[in-house]
Amino acid sequence: MSRRLAEVATKVGVSEATVSRVLNGKPGVSQATRDAVLTALDVLGYERPTKLRGERGRLVGLVLPELVNPIFPAFAEVIGGALAQQGFTPVLCTRTAGGVTEAEYIDLLLGQHVSGVIFAGGFYAERLADHAHFRRLEKLGLPVVLMNASIEDLDFPRVSCDDLVAMNQALGHVLSLGHEKVGLLLGPADHVPSERKLAAAQAFAERQGHVLDPALVVHSQYSLESGQAAANRLLEAGATAIVCASDPLALGAVRAVRRAGLDVPSDVSVVGYDDSNLMNSTDPALTTVRQPIEPMGRAAVDLLASMIAGADVSRDELLFEPELVVRGSTAAAHTAGREATAS
Numbered sequence: 001m002s003r004r005l006a007e008v009a010t011k012v013g014v015s016e017a018t019v020s021r022v023l024n025g026k027p028g029v030s031q032a033t034r035d036a037v038l039t040a041l042d043v044l045g046y047e048r049p050t051k052l053r054g055e056r057g058r059l060v061g062l063v064l065p066e067l068v069n070p071i072f073p074a075f076a077e078v079i080g081g082a083l084a085q086q087g088f089t090p091v092l093c094t095r096t097a098g099g100v101t102e103a104e105y106i107d108l109l110l111g112q113h114v115s116g117v118i119f120a121g122g123f124y125a126e127r128l129a130d131h132a133h134f135r136r137l138e139k140l141g142l143p144v145v146l147m148n149a150s151i152e153d154l155d156f157p158r159v160s161c162d163d164l165v166a167m168n169q170a171l172g173h174v175l176s177l178g179h180e181k182v183g184l185l186l187g188p189a190d191h192v193p194s195e196r197k198l199a200a201a202q203a204f205a206e207r208q209g210h211v212l213d214p215a216l217v218v219h220s221q222y223s224l225e226s227g228q229a230a231a232n233r234l235l236e237a238g239a240t241a242i243v244c245a246s247d248p249l250a251l252g253a254v255r256a257v258r259r260a261g262l263d264v265p266s267d268v269s270v271v272g273y274d275d276s277n278l279m280n281s282t283d284p285a286l287t288t289v290r291q292p293i294e295p296m297g298r299a300a301v302d303l304l305a306s307m308i309a310g311a312d313v314s315r316d317e318l319l320f321e322p323e324l325v326v327r328g329s330t331a332a333a334h335t336a337g338r339e340a341t342a343s
Helices: 002-012 016-023 031-044 071-085 102-111 132-140 163-176 192-207 224-236 247-259 293-308 335-342
Strands: 059-064 089-094 116-120 144-147 158-161 182-186 217-219 241-244 269-274 287-290 318-320 323-325
Touching: 002 016, 002 031, 016 031, 059 071, 059 102, 071 089, 071 116, 071 293, 089 102, 102 132, 116 293, 132 144, 144 293, 158 163, 158 293, 163 182, 163 192, 163 241, 163 269, 163 287, 163 323, 182 192, 182 224, 182 247, 192 217, 217 224, 224 241, 224 247, 241 247, 247 269, 293 318
Parallel strands: 059 089, 059 116, 116 144, 144 158, 158 318, 182 217, 182 241, 241 269, 269 287
Antiparallel strands: 287 323
């Protein structure tokens, strides 16, 4: 008991006597201090006294699939800041290979009496994944918001970047540069955002009077190494431009082009997706489609806060429009030079 008092007092910056007064329901403590002490109990993993367990904490789970891709730390920064402004404390949960699973994080968050959860990427977007823990959250009625596309039968509010607009912007850009053999480097085939990007590319090709060449569409895990391996197949198919579903995939494509003895962008143009940190500092600086991280993150927090307050919010997907950012990784096509190299 004394250790718990000391840890909570240190975290909140109050005396152990003050913590004791809160835990015993004694008067003489401001509401702000009382809330801070209860939140500290939750964060440190201590159970609240029985008489205080009915008071829901001001904790919100923020579940990310990884931190290697810079887009997820960027989302975490925006969402964490917006939660703090509304009086919530984010609890960051990040999956790692062989570590805590997404379902296990849900158990942990429910044990800490979180007020709600925001997912920025996760199994909800993968058709073949296990969705039992999302069904559990639905049944409990816990406020949940999903960032970007999910499978259709999960009844949670979603805040997404418009994949159709993103693909149209990327394809329109490389076609305007004269590229005719455009490769698509997408995420896994069961990943809903990649499904949407592929459907948008097929519709775009049909409007141009063409059929999308299956040899110019490859799927990959979302990593630089996987992107490099998949991009090799596109180069073998003669692609002079590669449109990617993430910035790490695009960096993998750049590496594949160089390992093939070719140049970006003189021989092959590369377009990313996200515009995560440092993409303007790569060599060459990456042309990419920028997700509007700030307004998307704030919209997700506003939706969650409304749900926590008891408001009935729309389950319709909020779509935000991306922006094409043209940098040094794209240039006019030189198809004759590529054909000579391929032969």
